[in-house]
Amino acid sequence: MKTHHVSALLLLSASPLALSSQAHAQTAQPEQEIIVTGSRIITNGNNSPAPVTVVSTEQLFRAQPSTIADGLNNMPIFASSRGQSTNVGNGGQNGAANVLNLRSLGALRTLILYDGHRVPPTTPDGQVNVDMIPQTLLQRVDLVTGGVSAVYGSDAMSGVVNFIPDTTFTGLKWNAQSGISQRGDDNSFQAGAAWGTKFADGRGHFEASYQFNNDPGIFDKSNRPWASSTWTVQGNGSTANPYHLVRDTRLSTYTYGGLITNGALANQSFGATNTLHPFVNGAASGTTGIQSGGEGAYYNMASLKSALRTHQLFARLDYEVSDHVKAYLQGSGTFNWNHNSHQNIQISGTLSTSNPYLPSAYQAAMAPATTFTFNKMLQGVAYQPESQSNQFFFLGGFKGDLGGWKWDVGATYSKATQKTLLPNNVNNGRLAAAMDAVTNPANGQIVCRVTLTNPSAYPGCVPINLFGAGAESQAALDYIIQPTSFTATTTMKDVSGSITGAPFRSWAGDVKLAFSAELRQLSLKIDSTAQPTDHPDCTGLTANCTATTALYRSNTQANMPLARQTVSEAAIEAEVPLLADHWLAKALNINGAARFAHYDTSGNAFTWKLGGVWHVNDEFTLRVTQSRDFRAPNLYDLFAPTQVNPGNMYDLHTNMTSASYQINASNPNLKPEKGNTITIGAVYKPHWLPGASLAVDYYNIRITDAIQSLGGGNLAVQRLCEAAGGNSPYCSLLDRPLPFSNTSAANFPTAFYNRSINIASARTNGLDVEANYNSRLFNLRLLYTYQPHIRYLIPGIQDLDAGGAGFGAPNQALASPKHRITAMMRFNVTSDFTIDVMERFRSGLSWNADPTFIYSEAPIKPAAYTNLTLTHKVRTAAGNGDVFLTVQNLFDRAPSIGSQPAWGAIPGLFTAWPNGDDPIGRYFTLGVRMKM
Numbered sequence: 042m043k044t045h046h047v048s049a050l051l052l053l054s055a056s057p058l059a060l061s062s063q064a065h066a067q068t069a070q071p072e073q074e075i076i077v078t079g080s081r082i083i084t085n086g087n088n089s090p091a092p093v094t095v096v097s098t099e100q101l102f103r104a105q106p107s108t109i110a111d112g113l114n115n116m117p118i119f120a121s122s123r124g125q126s127t128n129v130g131n132g133g134q135n136g137a138a139n140v141l142n143l144r145s146l147g148a149l150r151t152l153i154l155y156d157g158h159r160v161p162p163t164t165p166d167g168q169v170n171v172d173m174i175p176q177t178l179l180q181r182v183d184l185v186t187g188g189v190s191a192v193y194g195s196d197a198m199s200g201v202v203n204f205i206p207d208t209t210f211t212g213l214k215w216n217a218q219s220g221i222s223q224r225g226d227d228n229s230f231q232a233g234a235a236w237g238t239k240f241a242d243g244r245g246h247f248e249a250s251y252q253f254n255n256d257p258g259i260f261d262k263s264n265r266p267w268a269s270s271t272w273t274v275q276g277n278g279s280t281a282n283p284y285h286l287v288r289d290t291r292l293s294t295y296t297y298g299g300l301i302t303n304g305a306l307a308n309q310s311f312g313a314t315n316t317l318h319p320f321v322n323g324a325a326s327g328t329t330g331i332q333s334g335g336e337g338a339y340y341n342m343a344s345l346k347s348a349l350r351t352h353q354l355f356a357r358l359d360y361e362v363s364d365h366v367k368a369y370l371q372g373s374g375t376f377n378w379n380h381n382s383h384q385n386i387q388i389s390g391t392l393s394t395s396n397p398y399l400p401s402a403y404q405a406a407m408a409p410a411t412t413f414t415f416n417k418m419l420q421g422v423a424y425q426p427e428s429q430s431n432q433f434f435f436l437g438g439f440k441g442d443l444g445g446w447k448w449d450v451g452a453t454y455s456k457a458t459q460k461t462l463l464p465n466n467v468n469n470g471r472l473a474a475a476m477d478a479v480t481n482p483a484n485g486q487i488v489c490r491v492t493l494t495n496p497s498a499y500p501g502c503v504p505i506n507l508f509g510a511g512a513e514s515q516a517a518l519d520y521i522i523q524p525t526s527f528t529a530t531t532t533m534k535d536v537s538g539s540i541t542g543a544p545f546r547s548w549a550g551d552v553k554l555a556f557s558a559e560l561r562q563l564s565l566k567i568d569s570t571a572q573p574t575d576h577p578d579c580t581g582l583t584a585n586c587t588a589t590t591a592l593y594r595s596n597t598q599a600n601m602p603l604a605r606q607t608v609s610e611a612a613i614e615a616e617v618p619l620l621a622d623h624w625l626a627k628a629l630n631i632n633g634a635a636r637f638a639h640y641d642t643s644g645n646a647f648t649w650k651l652g653g654v655w656h657v658n659d660e661f662t663l664r665v666t667q668s669r670d671f672r673a674p675n676l677y678d679l680f681a682p683t684q685v686n687p688g689n690m691y692d693l694h695t696n697m698t699s700a701s702y703q704i705n706a707s708n709p710n711l712k713p714e715k716g717n718t719i720t721i722g723a724v725y726k727p728h729w730l731p732g733a734s735l736a737v738d739y740y741n742i743r744i745t746d747a748i749q750s751l752g753g754g755n756l757a758v759q760r761l762c763e764a765a766g767g768n769s770p771y772c773s774l775l776d777r778p779l780p781f782s783n784t785s786a787a788n789f790p791t792a793f794y795n796r797s798i799n800i801a802s803a804r805t806n807g808l809d810v811e812a813n814y815n816s817r818l819f820n821l822r823l824l825y826t827y828q829p830h831i832r833y834l835i836p837g838i839q840d841l842d843a844g845g846a847g848f849g850a851p852n853q854a855l856a857s858p859k860h861r862i863t864a865m866m867r868f869n870v871t872s873d874f875t876i877d878v879m880e881r882f883r884s885g886l887s888w889n890a891d892p893t894f895i896y897s898e899a900p901i902k903p904a905a906y907t908n909l910t911l912t913h914k915v916r917t918a919a920g921n922g923d924v925f926l927t928v929q930n931l932f933d934r935a936p937s938i939g940s941q942p943a944w945g946a947i948p949g950l951f952t953a954w955p956n957g958d959d960p961i962g963r964y965f966t967l968g969v970r971m972k973m
């Protein structure tokens with residue numbers, strides 16, 4: 042792919058706002074050749090039938106000088122993307138990864154490319170963490186907002202994000218910056234350098250770069266008032282008990298000191314010492330097991346923003362072997378570390394009334410009972426998952442021209458390794474042994490009972506004192522806690538080739554053809570140190586251990602044997618001019634493409650694209666495309682091993698929250714999703730206002746055979762089961778110990794199952810508008826997306842519409858506002874001083890994608906955020922550069938309060954605001970960029 046100065050790009054995107062007045066003047070020069078993302082033969086963006094938005098990295102970093110993902114997520118075409126502040130999880134798939142989501146249709150339906158080549162998955166479930174993209178020599182990002190599977194293959198259903206490096210850079214440049222929030226936390230630092238040179242009389246070119254990023258995140262939510270109040274949604278969504286926001290929510294069955302839950306001292310809680318007092322109830326919340334205020338515990342250790350540390354290395358070598366052949370070789374290595382704090386460790390089970398840590402007066406009060414049940418949340422100990430992701434990406438090949446045809450043959454090899462470590466996992470066998478404390482009759486010391494009855498089973502057992510907040514000794518915690526981890530390794534080998542040319546001319550110009558073929562193999566393997574099927578040795582243990590007890594308490598991932606997927610593809614694309622300099626049109630071109638793909642795991646797929654561009658005159662252009670697209674199930678969809686995750690769940694049938702298990706399973710019988718996309722657009726570039734342009738595009742995307750994960754924890758599934766009186770097939774997603782007719786607490790599900798099937802369809806439509814105006818004194822770029830509907834249709838379940846909803850969309854529960862606007866303005870105050878302002882707006886939100894859920898709350902209000910950047914140009918004998926100061930969230934706007942109903946079962950753990958709102962507050966970044 043040729044990459045030249047982006048200011049010569051297409052009318053579809055106009056000149057990037059980041060261009061200086063000098064660069065703006067260059068737009069009057071003749072356009073240079075550039076291959077438009079979304080096509081293999083269109084070399085002028087004006088002729089692309091598919092809508093393409095181009096943004097320079099300079100523009101992205103001026104608006105938000107953090108990561109490339111943060112910059113892109115300011116663009117309104119993205120919604121429901123995941124990142125460092127998006128409900129960071131307990132490490133199963135690296136919940137803190139920066140994953141892009143076009144149109145809010147799911148990250149797996151957004152294809153990520155690097156210089157036109159497919160980027161392999163970086164997380165086990167097949168998503169791409171774009172933190173792995175080297176950014177120091179990144180020139181621009183091309184965004185195709187329509188289906189282009191016929192050009193690039195699987196996954197390009199909602200569009201393509203193509204990261205384009207600067208492959209001709211010469212000289213030396215470097216950057217350094219530091220940032221801190223107004224509240225004195227999240228002190229980040231970035232630094233990078235790049236060098237490029239020509240050699241062999243200009244026939245060769247070499248460049249290399251390094252980038253370092255360290256963002257410590259924010260581990261303590263209490264630093265923000267909107268995060269420390271534990272807002273959750275309670276109720277059951279009915280007319281009698283509508284969903285409503287409740288502040289300061291807590292679990293009524295757990296305390297930080299420990300709560301006795303049965304017997305003579307039931308509902309007595311331990312305080313800071315091992316003395317009991319009556320449990321202090323809070324106010325009713327509308328959900329059994331959840332109260333507002335009172336003494337109950339909540340998850341008070343979850344991160345507000347996860348930590349991110351990244352090292353990026355990149356190098357590229359080009360050499361002209363002859364006048365008609367060029368060889369190229371490039372490689373990159375990215376070493377990424379994410380860390381976050383998740384939920385507090387909870388302990389529940391049966392204790393002996395003769396436990397020596399229990400004061401004798403309480404032992405006597407509980408007589409003649411010999412045991413009692415007990416719940417406790419450890420206030421200062423939480424699961425703190427770490428994800429260490431390393432990716433190596435190598436690309437090499439030859440390209441040239443022969444007899445008027447251009448050809449390119451290349452090979453790619455990549456390997457991504459993600460090690461997910463849970464350093465604070467709880468060994469249930471050791472916990473059961475430590476909880477069963479007795480007095481050693483030989484010396485009067487408190488020991489584990491198993492030490493006397495079966496010492497070889499649990500050598501070194503340390504008894505644990507659970508009575509009182511912080512009563513546990515560090516030695517006891519060290520004994521029951523064991524690190525677990527799993528490592529997912531993804532590799533991709535790819536060989537591809539293409540040839541393009543114009544074999545003949547029509548009456549209106551050259552007819553262009555492109556042929557391409559690709560052979561790709563992906564593999565995935567998972568090695569785990571803890572299996573869901575592992576069970577503790579119960580010999581000598583009197584309680585809290587059975588044959589079905591899992592060995593570890595949280596997030597165990599089974600081993601996955603090496604699985605492979607081989608893909609062979611062939612494609613053809615043609616551009617045919619029909620009219621040129623005619624009274625009907627200055628130009629009329631038709632573009633079409635077709636692709637055949639064979640997946641050895643899921644069969645064949647045929648995709649196509651047909652579009653046209655009508656240049657009515659020099660000012661006005663019309664364009665239209667229709668495409669057939671697909672997404673093949675990935676290796677994780679097909680072959681992932683069963684994963685068991687314990688946690689608190691809400692059950693509509695018993696209207697209560699309690700501890701249970703989520704069990705995730707793959708499906709080897711999945712088949713590809715199918716997509717149909719239509720785009721219709723117009724571009725206006727008025728002669729009467731030089732430097733201005735307006736593009737308006739309508740899109741309509743329909744997906745059938747959509748792979749949908751259905752889970753027993755999904756409230757829509759539960760409501761369907763209730764309506765059917767327990768006779769719906771979806772009721773099998775909840776494993777109950779008693780007949781369905783029983784609605785008591787004893788019938789709370791012992792497991793909630795998640796299964797993926799080709800059962801759903803998804804539909805969305807909307808409008809994209811882009812307006813640009815560039816002058817020497819003022820530059821404006823306005824991007825607007827209107828997406829009124831994102832419908833998910835699942836047989837037997839109420840249709841969901843995430844368009845304009847804050848929560849409740851399948852598999853994501855993230856906000857998708859109907860109206861999203863980003864305005865970027867630059868004021869060229871002097872030749873050396875500029876002011877950049879970015880304004881980001883989202884419309885108000887309804888509470889849930891399910892229209893049958895009833896809320897007593899007013900809709901979530903609109904929100905707007907402002908970023909301000911001041912830049913001063915530095916001119917020295919060694920080189921020129923910029924010193925800049927950026928203030929993000931200039932007016933320190935707090936996020937809107939809102940929550941997903943299912944999160945009400947776990948107060949304090951997940952965010953209480955819509956995705957996309959800023960939970961950090963005002964943030965300052967000071968930096969310098971130099972080029973020599």
